[in-house]
Amino acid sequence: MSAPRWLFWHRRDLRLADNLGLAAAAAATAALSGVVVLDPAELAAPDQAPARLWFLAESLRELAARWQAAGSRLLVLQGDPGELLPRLAAATGAAVVAWNRGVEPAERERDRRVAAALQGDGVKVLVDWDQLLVPPETILTGGGAPYRVYGPYLRNWRGQVERRAIAGELDLRPAPRDLLDLDPAALPRPELWAALPRLEPLPAAAQLAAIASGSGPLQPASGDGRLLQPFSGAELCPCRPGEAAALAQLDAFADGGALASYEEGRNLPAEAGTSALSAALRFGTLSPRQAWAAAAVARYAARSDETLASISVWEQELAWREFYQQALLHFPELAAGPYRPQWRHFPWENDPTRLDAWKAGLTGMPIVDAAMRQLVGSGWMHNRCRMIVASYLVKDLICDWRLGERFFMEHLVDGDLAANNGGWQWSASSGMDPKPLRIFNPATQAGKFDAEAAYIRTWLPELAHVATPDLISGQIAPLERRGYPAPIVDHKQQQARFKALYANLPRG
Numbered sequence: 001m002s003a004p005r006w007l008f009w010h011r012r013d014l015r016l017a018d019n020l021g022l023a024a025a026a027a028a029t030a031a032l033s034g035v036v037v038l039d040p041a042e043l044a045a046p047d048q049a050p051a052r053l054w055f056l057a058e059s060l061r062e063l064a065a066r067w068q069a070a071g072s073r074l075l076v077l078q079g080d081p082g083e084l085l086p087r088l089a090a091a092t093g094a095a096v097v098a099w100n101r102g103v104e105p106a107e108r109e110r111d112r113r114v115a116a117a118l119q120g121d122g123v124k125v126l127v128d129w130d131q132l133l134v135p136p137e138t139i140l141t142g143g144g145a146p147y148r149v150y151g152p153y154l155r156n157w158r159g160q161v162e163r164r165a166i167a168g169e170l171d172l173r174p175a176p177r178d179l180l181d182l183d184p185a186a187l188p189r190p191e192l193w194a195a196l197p198r199l200e201p202l203p204a205a206a207q208l209a210a211i212a213s214g215s216g217p218l219q220p221a222s223g224d225g226r227l228l229q230p231f232s233g234a235e236l237c238p239c240r241p242g243e244a245a246a247l248a249q250l251d252a253f254a255d256g257g258a259l260a261s262y263e264e265g266r267n268l269p270a271e272a273g274t275s276a277l278s279a280a281l282r283f284g285t286l287s288p289r290q291a292w293a294a295a296a297v298a299r300y301a302a303r304s305d306e307t308l309a310s311i312s313v314w315e316q317e318l319a320w321r322e323f324y325q326q327a328l329l330h331f332p333e334l335a336a337g338p339y340r341p342q343w344r345h346f347p348w349e350n351d352p353t354r355l356d357a358w359k360a361g362l363t364g365m366p367i368v369d370a371a372m373r374q375l376v377g378s379g380w381m382h383n384r385c386r387m388i389v390a391s392y393l394v395k396d397l398i399c400d401w402r403l404g405e406r407f408f409m410e411h412l413v414d415g416d417l418a419a420n421n422g423g424w425q426w427s428a429s430s431g432m433d434p435k436p437l438r439i440f441n442p443a444t445q446a447g448k449f450d451a452e453a454a455y456i457r458t459w460l461p462e463l464a465h466v467a468t469p470d471l472i473s474g475q476i477a478p479l480e481r482r483g484y485p486a487p488i489v490d491h492k493q494q495q496a497r498f499k500a501l502y503a504n505l506p507r508g
């Protein structure tokens, strides 16, 4: 008797190596096919980003080649997974569909729907965690509640990760090999197979945008009529798509010195001091275990306390990622608005001219504008600058943080609901973070972290001639501006104004 066919549904795990759900499926049967379902409803999300469509399309191309090299194939379908996966299982006679779990509310709702449809047809469903080092249900406070505060979460998380590593639970799983492909000529239900909306050849980024629009090339893709332009920042984007590039980036970061000096280097936006692996972790072209293993190797080879401290700080960033994911899983209401109830009453001013200036990188505050140009131009922004521009939008321009959260999602290649929402609520002071009010002075931040204004000059080349202190303070003489605006607000005044509005909020 031939081996029973299984299907593995890739979602945010676009890799073959160290993929827990895939490894479990491959251990059960060699007759394994991969499937990706491109749902126009998801692609057409109003906050879709051309950069993410690019990263997705390019990563799919490599994933399909890897499936082929492993002896089988990746099927890419277009439509609703709740409808298509049962049809595909019936067409191929698949007994089981396996996938890795996610934390986003809409994702979980969709998965429940897909699982019910498959089970209704008698197809088994196998699901487990893959995208986190510690499964979120197993990391709880002493009282059995989910964590709301990062510090104690980190302590528990680190202990659990280290225990799991010693127990071999984080050992990397090899990519499956010697798989058995399906034979389209010998399928149990050829008429169902023929009717499947398969995307062959694989879609390019422009086609993904077209699918999202439900029409021809690059029409309005999102629900609100926003035009999805093709991504033009691929060359500037530091995040590279595909499994091979993610591993190469990880190696370069861990072996090339940036990890060893991460504690300091991570704060300097003019330098490549961070891993730029956020999109790889977001799309799962890299697993968190691979990231952790690279840090463990570096730790073993470390020769100084500074290097060891840097490795620990980088691991703490991986913990932030998991903290926000478990928070979203346990508190899905985070996605809807401020976690702290009093922030629902904040009298945001939301001045459209100021908001537009922020989006366009024309606020007259060079560090803010450089960062916003990096976001729009490359699909990515340095973490230090994400914090600066977020604080500026909320506390200097007095705009609702959700407007910034949305704009980030429309542009970020690594745009991720849990991390983005977590970062914005942290910056707005509306989240779980116990510090009540955090206000960044953009000039002080620039002076500290871009002291030579190298980052500012990179992204604002029209100001290359301006003296460094003026670029940092934003106090540029009118003649030197050459069309660049004067600051649209005064930080001191706005800070006082924001504090006064905050003081009137109901406590609680």
Ligand SMILES: Cc1cc2nc3c(=O)[nH]c(=O)nc-3n(C[C@H](O)[C@H](O)[C@H](O)COP(=O)(O)OP(=O)(O)OC[C@H]3O[C@@H](n4cnc5c(N)ncnc54)[C@H](O)[C@@H]3O)c2cc1C
Residues within 6 Å of the ligand: 266, 274, 275, 276, 277, 278, 279, 281, 282, 317, 318, 320, 321, 322, 324, 381, 382, 383, 384, 386, 387, 390, 408, 412, 414, 415, 416, 417, 419, 420, 421, 422, 423, 424, 427
């Ligand atoms: C307002 C705001 C919005 C953000 N939006 C996103 C987002 O949509 N997607 C996203 O992945 N990150 C987001 N971040 C977190 C952080 O800025 C990025 O993860 C980081 O800049 C990515 O660069 P890197 O890969 O070089 O990170 P590294 O410094 O090399 O860190 C390694 C990895 O840890 C994770 N990580 C690092 N910092 C954080 C953090 N503060 N929160 C959660 N995970 C973290 C990322 O997966 C990152 O790739 C946001 C931060 C802020 C302040």
